[in-house]
Amino acid sequence: MMQTLKRLAAVALAAAVPSLAVAQAFPTKPVKIVVPFAAGGATDVVARLLAQKLQEAWGQPVVVENKAGAGGNIGADLVAKSPGDGYTLLMASGSIVTANPHMYKTLTYDPAKDLVPVTNVASGPQVIAVNPAVPAKDLKELVAMAKANPKTVNYGSAGIGTQTHLAAENFSYAAGIDMTHVPYKGESAAITDLMGGQIQLATPNLAAALNQIKEGKLRALAVTSKERSPQLPDVPAASEVLPGFENAGWFGLMAAAGTPKDVIDKIQKDSAKILLSPEFREKLTQQGMVPVANTPADFAVAIREESARWAKVIKERGLTAN
Incomplete structure (x- = not known):
């Protein structure tokens, strides 16, 4: 019995050694x-x-x-x-x-x-950003504009089902507005068209739009985190207008x-x-x-x-x- 257990232990050890060796060597x-x-x-x-x-x-x-x-x-x-x-x-x-x-x-x-x-x-977080030519200067004005003109606000995303699409849908739902979705193959393409005025709004990840916001090429209306972002301290959190809203x-x-x-x-x-x-x-x-x-x-x-x-x-x- 003891010999059998030793053989089984030896087999288990032998099986484990190659796997461990592969991990230690990775990547080759x-x-x-x-x-x-x-x-x-x-x-x-x-x-x-x-x-x-x-x-x-x-x-x-x-x-x-x-x-x-x-x-x-x-x-x-x-x-x-x-x-x-x-x-x-x-x-x-x-x-x-x-x-x-x-x-x-x-x-x-x-x-x-x-x-x-x-x-x-x-x-x-994501950031709710608009083209500077959009009349709405803050989130309340944007919501009022979108409610008065359903489906006229076109928003871009990185594609159907992406974080940037779902962030906008969450915002629409919380605000009780109806916007028109324009999907792209990436958020950089959506940001480019947002700056060019082909669309009015996007909810890109903050990392993707931060430079354009700081350069004045986009206007940030809100961030989707619970609190304001240290990178954009003057931009309110969406929850300040829509209590409880958060999207990370x-x-x-x-x-x-x-x-x-x-x-x-x-x-x-x-x-x-x-x-x-x-x-x-x-x-x-x-x-x-x-x-x-x-x-x-x-x-x-x-x-x-x-x-x-x-x-x-x-x-x-x-x-x-x-």
């Missing part, structure tokens, strides 16, 4: 982070900041690749169908895995089965299902060390965001809880895609 070749939106948006900004630091830590190239379209589903599908080895990662915005499954009638992948959480990288966005690393747990844990730990460093925290703060750096298990719980909340909102609002 370039790593790709897929951003499922066009360059220039908040997801892209976060991915490139982290990629640079991971490259320094790992001594291997960490390349950001933009695969935009279908509310982030094209890029997410690419990662979901990639080998489960940790060398192709997804920088997901929250809506891809929490809202899209409830909005899209058909998806070519299952976010809950084909992707595994690594870590929530950063979180931050997040950006997290995910990998293809089947990626060894030891590899997932290594990516998480190396990323968390970077994210929680004073230098990186300051970089995120400048973009109006804060680091999260939670564990894969905690990240998975947060995704499930947010998915349940979006399921209810999407059903109540009758939001659908494809």
Whole structure:
């Protein structure tokens, strides 16, 4: 009996050693982070900041690749169908895995089965911004204008089902207004058209629109966090006009299902060390965001809880895609 137990222990140890060795050696070749939106948006900004630091830590190239379209589903599908080895990662915005499954009638992948959480990288608010030519000078005036002229306010987003789309829908619902949605392949494209006057409003992530706001190219009417942002202290929180309103966005690393747990844990730990460093925290703060750096298990719980909340909102609002 004792000999049998020893043999079983030896077999278990032998099985564990290769996995541990793989994790310790990872990465031995370039790593790709897929951003499922066009360059220039908040997801892209976060991915490139982290990629640079991971490259320094790992001594291997960490390349950001933009695969935009279908509310982030094209890029997410690419990662979901990639080998489960940790060398192709997804920088997901929250809506891809929490809202899209409830909005899209058909998806070519299952976010809950084909992707595994690594870590929530950063979180931050959106900003309700308008073209400077829009008559409304504050949120109250915007709501009054939209109520008096239903569907005449065109708002842009990074695509159907994206965080920027859902933020605007949440705002519309809370304010009791009806606006017209104009989806783009990324929030940078929506911001460009907002500055050009092709649309009147957008609710981009603060990180994506901060410079344009500070340069006067956009007028910020409110941020969607509970409190004012330190980056825009003179801009009110939407809750000051719409009590209880809040809408936060997040950006997290995910990998293809089947990626060894030891590899997932290594990516998480190396990323968390970077994210929680004073230098990186300051970089995120400048973009109006804060680091999260939670564990894969905690990240998975947060995704499930947010998915349940979006399921209810999407059903109540009758939001659908494809």
